[in-house]
Amino acid sequence: MRKIFIFLLVLVLLPVTAKAMEYTAPQAPLEAERYMPEESASFSEDLWYVIRSSISHLQPSIAEAVRISLSLIAVALLVSVLETMSGMSKNIIQLVSAISVGILLIQPSNTLLRLGIRTVQEMSEYGKLLLPVMASAMAAQGAVTTSAALYTATTLFSTVLSVGITKLLIPLIYIYLTICIANSAVGSDMLKRLQSTAKGVMTSSLKAFIYIFSGYLTITGVVSGTADASAVKATKMIISGAVPVVGKIISDASETILVGAGVMKSAAGVYGIITIVAIFLLPFMQIGIQYLILKLTATVCSIFGSKATVNLIADFTTVMGFILATLGVVCLLLLISTVCLMKGIT
Amino acid sequence: MDTFLKATAGLIIALVFYLILAKQNKDYSLILTVAVCCLLAVCLIGYIQPVVAFISRLQILGQLNVDMMKIILKAVGIALLSEVVSLICNDAGNASLGKMLQFLASAVILWLSLPLFTSLIDLLEKILGAI
Numbered sequence: 001m002r003k004i005f006i007f008l009l010v011l012v013l014l015p016v017t018a019k020a021m022e023y024t025a026p027q028a029p030l031e032a033e034r035y036m037p038e039e040s041a042s043f044s045e046d047l048w049y050v051i052r053s054s055i056s057h058l059q060p061s062i063a064e065a066v067r068i069s070l071s072l073i074a075v076a077l078l079v080s081v082l083e084t085m086s087g088m089s090k091n092i093i094q095l096v097s098a099i100s101v102g103i104l105l106i107q108p109s110n111t112l113l114r115l116g117i118r119t120v121q122e123m124s125e126y127g128k129l130l131l132p133v134m135a136s137a138m139a140a141q142g143a144v145t146t147s148a149a150l151y152t153a154t155t156l157f158s159t160v161l162s163v164g165i166t167k168l169l170i171p172l173i174y175i176y177l178t179i180c181i182a183n184s185a186v187g188s189d190m191l192k193r194l195q196s197t198a199k200g201v202m203t204s205s206l207k208a209f210i211y212i213f214s215g216y217l218t219i220t221g222v223v224s225g226t227a228d229a230s231a232v233k234a235t236k237m238i239i240s241g242a243v244p245v246v247g248k249i250i251s252d253a254s255e256t257i258l259v260g261a262g263v264m265k266s267a268a269g270v271y272g273i274i275t276i277v278a279i280f281l282l283p284f285m286q287i288g289i290q291y292l293i294l295k296l297t298a299t300v301c302s303i304f305g306s307k308a309t310v311n312l313i314a315d316f317t318t319v320m321g322f323i324l325a326t327l328g329v330v331c332l333l334l335l336i337s338t339v340c341l342m343k344g345i346t
Numbered sequence: 347m348d349t350f351l352k353a354t355a356g357l358i359i360a361l362v363f364y365l366i367l368a369k370q371n372k373d374y375s376l377i378l379t380v381a382v383c384c385l386l387a388v389c390l391i392g393y394i395q396p397v398v399a400f401i402s403r404l405q406i407l408g409q410l411n412v413d414m415m416k417i418i419l420k421a422v423g424i425a426l427l428s429e430v431v432s433l434i435c436n437d438a439g440n441a442s443l444g445k446m447l448q449f450l451a452s453a454v455i456l457w458l459s460l461p462l463f464t465s466l467i468d469l470l471e472k473i474l475g476a477i
Contacts, residue, residue, distance in 0.1 A: 067407070067408050067409055068408070070404045070407050070408030070410075071404070071405070071409075071410040073404060073408075074401045074404040074408060074410060075410075077397070077400075077401055078401060078415075078418050078419065079418070079422070081422055081426065082422060082425055082426070088448045088451075088452050089424070089425035089428055089448060089451050089452055089455065091452075092455045092456060093421055093422065093425050093455065096418060096421050096455065096462065097418075099462045099463060099466050100414055100418060100462060102466055103414070103462065103465050103466050103469065104410075106466070106469055106470070106473070110473045174473065174474065178470070181466075
């Protein structure tokens with residue numbers, strides 16, 4: 001009787017149609033697609049291709065940065081003549097110098113800041129498309145709790161960071177730059193304190209954000225990953241034990257399906273990582289070039305220039321560094337989340 | 347280098363003459379000071395010209411606004427001149443004239459720099475308006 005029942009059950013299950021789930025990463029944005037390889041080879045080769053194509057587009061940024069640097073050196077050289085003076089005119093010339101440096105640097109800083117904001121928004125938009133794909137593939141692999149926790153965390157932190165950058169950090173950067181120019185022109189202790197407070201707020205908020213995000217990921221990964229691993233193991237044991245004769249075969253087959261879902265998830269994840277790097281790399285390098293050349297200019301000007309002028313150039317360099325750090329944080333957030341989702345259950 | 351050494355030697359000699367003349371006739375010593383300052387200014391121009399030419403070259407390479415460079419050059423020139431003349435006035439025992447000249451120089455420099463202030467404010471308005 002039992003054997004007849006099992007035979008009938010198998011007969012019913014056999015004709016059930018099988019549907020395959022497809023987990024593909026979303027298409028890269030048009031801007032980033034230019035720097036991506038047309039045909040995918042290996043991960044390292046694709047990454048190297050993205051790096052090479054980004055570097056080949058750097059030449060205009062280098063030319064612009066060098067042009068600004070030469071202008072700053074010319075202004076600093078002229079003003080340096082007055083270092084030996086002690087009269088009222090020295091303070092006025094310092095004011096003129098601060099205004100000139102401000103005019104030379106504020107427009108390029110604004111352009112690079114806008115570029116940074118655009119890149120952050122593009123990465124966030126792409127993350128919103130990629131992460132649901134990765135999370136569903138991870139859930140299909142059996143890691144339901146982990147995928148939900150990781151997806152929620154990344155979406156939350158990404159949204160908070162995106163809004164925080166646009167509404168809080170960008171206006172704070174402009175306020176900081178205005179205070180720097182005023183401090184260089186006038187040289188007041190109060191302005192100096194305001195300047196260091198603004199700088200402290202910007203850097204601390206970014207640091208705090210990355211610490212909280214990393215901490216959350218670490219805890220979530222350990223707790224939910226363990227829970228999912230136990231759940232999958234338990235399920236396989238139940239299938240193996242509950243279904244007689246073919247239970248072990250079905251249990252092994254389900255493992256094959258999970259491995260298949262993992263492969264598709266990895267493929268989508270790899271493409272997603274390449275796309276994120278393609279969106280991030282060129283703007284990062286453009287801002288990085290400006291940062292390095294400004295730093296070099298400040299070093300050269302410190303040989304002959306006035307302290308106030310050199311400090312003002314250094315302040316603008318700090319802002320470039322901050323934009324670089326912000327871009328890096330957003331990219332890191334997306335990459336860590338993608339890799340965690342690719343890793344699956346331990 | 348030779349010119350600098352000659353100028354330094356000439357300056358020391360002029361100082362000795364100044365000290366001798368100052369005891370007898372302060373007016374002549376002041377005239378001597380003015381004359382030596384003018385001679386040193388002529389030497390200075392000889393050294394400053396290549397520096398200004400180099401800065402002009404940097405300005406062309408950097409595509410720096412010509413007006414901005416002119417303003418800064420004029421401001422530096424006015425500051426230097428006012429400083430030297432102010433010190434001569436102090437030597438002559440008339441500090442108030444020297445101070446007045448410095449005030450005048452500061453006002454002229456500020457007046458010259460008005461286009462720079464306007465450009466900066468326009469830039470900031472444009473940027474902050476876009477936010």
